[in-house]
Amino acid sequence: MLKIESISKKFVGNDFYSLKDVNMEINKGEIVGLIGRNGAGKSTLMKLMAKSLKPTSGLITYNGIDIHSKDNVLTDFGIMIDPVFYPEMSVIDNLKFYLRLHGKEELFSNIEPTLKLVELWEARNRKPKGFSFGMKQRTALAIALVAEPDFLILDEPFVGLDPIGVQKLIDILKQWSNERQISMLISSHQLGELEALCERYVYIEAGQLADAFDGAACPSLLVYLKETKNLEGIQSLLSDDVILEGNVLDISTKITSEEINEIFKTLGNHALIEKIEVKENHLKEIFTKGQ
Template identity: 35%
Template sequence: MSISVSNISKLYGAQKALNNVTFSINKGEIVGFLGPNGAGKSTMMKILTTYLQATEGEAKVNKFSVSEDRKNVQKSVGYLPEHNPLYLDMYVREYLSFNASIYKIPTSEVEKVIEKTGLLPEANKKIEHLSKGYRQRVGLANALLHDPEVLILDEPTTGLDPNQLIEIRELIKTVATSAQKTVLLSTHIMQEVEAICDRVIIINKGEIVLDKKIKDLSKEKEQLIEVEFDYRVEEQALKQIPKISSVENIGGYVYQLKFNTENDMRSIVFDFAHDNGLKILQLNKKNTSLEKLFAELTTQK
């Protein structure tokens, strides 16, 4: 078990930022940690990286207690905070070498991490002259310097343009999978979670409201098919289509059909139209996205 969180609560005065939070992450898992602003994501990450002390409960990283064995936790974790703290007047290689000296890491490791994170073309530039995407690479390189088993990344792609976002996303995935690192990734970008993560944890108002593997989540998505026929069809007839759960006429000859299956049902709808002498004017498949699920779970409380 790389990360173990048991009944963690955190109070700021009378305000409860985290309320009895419990979850665990296995070695090699990449987990998306989602929640609206103020949900407790950053607080949880700061507790796991020993920057904050929990009010109640226990958390461990690589079996080291975050409250009792802080130094070993810090050795085990590579942390990229939301606001990437960099010395802008330092050169890239100089900055990484400075941090390597703190960890007592050989200079050869600096060169390895520069190459691994694609910083070689920018290594002799001042950090202040780098784009936001390359600054994030520097932050990630710094988090990887001491070859930690666990990466905790708080909003690593915030403020990036679409191309930079894809580059950093692929970099995180490559680094994590090639070295079998455990990753806890906080983000507001749902596509990022679906593209990178094995599992998603959603937190709302300091409490876990969902904890599922991405592959299991996709199986639970309702499938919506919007179809337009050339004639009006009785809803009762449409309800005879296999695995259909509901039918809604949304105007004219257009119907929204809901199915409880992960299989693409468009061919079945086409067969229904053929068997009943109907023509299909349009046929579109829609899926309930993680974004919609997120909205439902974080607005119902």
């Protein structure tokens, strides 16, 4: 588990704190979305967690160990913040070098599926020096993913991926979190992508943790029912993800296709559907409040 306690960061020469007294925890297998406007402090927080910056004050521990107290605490971290590849070395050699550096040569077999995931397999023998911005992003992403990390820190991982690449990445990250209990902190301005992935969010505003909320606020369908009587048939369908309030059924898009089919079959059989709406994107609301 990663724990951040009262972390503050003031860069030399600045008269303001880029982060001020931030506290948070990320548990095993949890995917946490980090959101906030430009300059809010997201990258600074991630860099402190990745040890590429030192905090002005506060403590960050991973499984109880102060990450800044000694080397090798982050060996099982996959980090995509700043470019970490060698521009003059082919992509495939970059990945081999990274695995060797971490003593993980036995994972060379991961290189092909990882490069296929980020759609760089065809370009594997080219040097990132001549790559487009998106290709450089995807090289950094491949390096973060290749060593089967226990903890992923990804700063804007969707930038540079096309829609199919984005969906493939979302699917694999979900799968890793479910099957291998990998923890993740992901920052992105692409709120729809985050909503497809995260269970919990932290919102940073001017260096401070302004809000934290869970994924219950992910997109949902609102089904307006013609009547609120004779709803015994749908009682068994209600859950944390399918909530009935008055005559509105709030159905989270997290539920399975079997559940969706069951709900619509039941509603249709009783001709209960008045109209359907998509609930406003909650993350967008957070961003735009007070604007």
